[in-house]
Amino acid sequence: MLIKTQQDIEKIKQNCALIGAILETLAKKCVPGASVWEIDQLAEKLIRESGGRPAFKGYKPASAGRPFPATVCVSLNSELVHGIPRKETFLKDGDIVSLDIGMEWPYESKKSVRRLADKNQKPKGVFSDTAVTVAVGAIPEAAKKLLAVTAAALEEGIKAAEPGNSIASIGRAVENYVKSQGKYGVVRDLVGHGVGHMVHEEPMIPNYYDQALEGTLLRPGMVIAIEPMIALGGWRVATMPDGWTIKMADNSLSAHFEHTVIITEDGNVVATRRPQEAA
DSSP states (O other), X not given: OOOOOHHHHHHHHHHXXXXXXXXHHHHHTOOTTOBHHHHHHHHHHHHHHTTOEESSTTOOOTTOSSOOOSSSEEEETTEEEOOOOOTTOBOOTTOEEEEEEEXXXXXXXXXXXXXXXXXXXXXXXXXXXXXXXXXXXXXXXXXXXHHHXXXXXXXXXXXXXXXTSBHHHHHHHHHHHXXXXXXXXXXXXXXXXXXXXXXXXXXXXXXXXXXXXXXXXXXXXXXXXXXXXXXXXXXXXXXXXXXSOEEETTOOOEEEOBEEEEEETTEEEETTOOHHHHO
């Protein structure tokens, strides 16, 4: 796991404030008839204007057959994560849509990096990661509760993210809260993670209790992405033919909320709070 310097943390806070505001802007665009492709184009424009670079566009982990082709993961209804925004997809009344976005900031082009490197001033960007699931128009009560439970589960996970607590305590807090609210599927095949120097870092942060993680403790300077992924049905998932979109195997509705959280000496800082959340 990577402990960040104070300089890193200050840049991560700036990055996260920017991406939180960008995500809030994108969420407001999720209305009936909206083009998900245009939302993605707006996302890249806002990130570039802020001095950053989309963290997901062109990202290719070892498990992927091709790089991710867009700025935002846009996942509709039973799609859980990693949905690709397409020109032919428009939001409809009654949809729920997950927007998952990250940014490298500050970002310099390769040309600028070479120029600065000559002066021993090579810039070093840091990464953020955040997500929200929103209602499009009027949605059923069960979907409203799913969104509320998943958002609250994130807050429970954040409360558990205290220095000295184990990674396992985050998953326990999320899982126990979700189970207390009814019969929901807590996804097990995808988890939260460290973030900051890269898009994905150790440690992994499950949304369920894993006793094996009791010995992995949270320390000041750690930066983690906590991201409950909850469904109205079972927890199993399937990957679609595009190689990226992951949906619920039983086609049940699913929701995904995420914040980048900095562990401090006396608690934590939720760095990607959106302006309306902080108000």
